[in-house]
Amino acid sequence: MFSTAQQQKVKLGLNVLLTEKRDWIQGKSIGLITNHTGVDATLRSNYQLLAEMPSCRLSAIFSPEHGFWGAVQDGITVNNLDVSDENLSQSHLASVPVYSLYGQSVRPTANQLEGIDLLIYDMQDVGARYYTYISTLLHAMEAASDHSIEFVVADRPNPITGNAVEGPILVRGCESFVGIHTMPIRYGLTIGELATLLKVECVPACRLKVAWMHGYERGMWYDETGLQWVPPSPNMPTLTTAVLYPGLCLFEGTNMSEGRGTTKPFEYIGAPWCNGERWAKTLNALGLPGVLFRPVVFTPAPVAESTKHAKQTCGGVAIHITDRGHFLPVETVIHMLSTLSTEYRDDFAFRPTHFDRLAGNNWLRDALLNGESLDEIQARWTEELQVWCENTTQYHTYT
Secondary structure, three states: OOOHHHHHHOEOHHHHHHOOOHHHOOOOEEEEEOOOOOEOOOOOEHHHHHHOOOOOEEEEEEEOOOOOOOOOOOOOOOOOEOOOOHHHHOOOOOOOOEEEOOOOOOOOOHHHHOOOOEEEEOOOOOOEOOOOHHHHHHHHHHHHHHOOOEEEEEOOOOOEOOOOOEOOOOOOOOOEOOEOOOOOOEOOOOHHHHHHHHHHHOOOOOEEEEEOOEOOOOOOEHHHOOOOOOOOOOOOOOHHHHHHHHHHHHHHHEOOEOOOOOOOOOOEEEEOOOOHHHHHHHHHOOOOOOEEEEEEEEOOOOOOOOOOOOOOOEEEEEEEEOOOOOOOHHHHHHHHHHHHHHHOOOOOOEOHHHHHHHHOOOOHHHHHHOOOOHHHHHHHHHHHHHHHHHHHHHHOOOO
């Protein structure tokens, strides 16, 4: 059980919305964009709390990638949930349709929005551009704008702090569902702050309101908020995973396993042809800040059709964060990719389309293959990253 002090350390936007901002939802027919992470400090679900409020009506739920229960593996189409499903029939969702925003449509349709006065977005993000929940946010804001529906974001912490930004800015024209806007890989905003930016830069007609948190500070890691970690997706089991993810996700765009199908996704990186002892020694010799590498052998289970090297024994490294305040995930992965391009030139390969989509540009892959140094690569994004930092301070609600 939480102590009272823990419960009060950070008051989520959800609880602010249901108390101080209750007039925003009073008398409204509500569409809720959420998943299993939409819980309060005592782990009560947002849909349950809304369904119990007599002053409003929960009319529809919209779920993102991985589905309403967060059980579907990455990249797999999610169907709408049947309210007769036994997981729903005995719950507060027994009469509420649950529509997928990662299936036939990535945004609420006109039919699904019929009769809805207000859309509420409330689920946990991880602070990295690739994570598709922020793409769902923008598409939902666009749908709300198109149908003149009010849009509320119940703010939640950026689990890897709002103080650090890192990586290249996505190049305009390279947008995709894993890169929805011109922003760095690690963007340093809460979901409410990001929604405010997206309104200004992408959807100015959106009737946006944000229920801001109380007690949250920009420099907080998620485990400093007093809130329980609910894994946002099947391969995001811990806060450590989220800290690694802004860099290690780039390995999805290569022929190496990123640890999916193991108990350590994004903490284990390897392949059948990789010598973990040699690679760990090379990486540790670089003296990278806040991280050590350990040789590891693992065999990925076939959790999805796309699982790389499923049922094959892989050599590689386990990434151990020794100081998360100094650890730079993107910089670390640039070094890892650079050493692979040099030492395993005949075995290591990029998956060009997907890697470029994740990088948000078509130059990083070429730079690595051409042997450019970290300094040369970082020089390409230093100035634009500084501009991002300067421009986004106007959206900072927390200090």
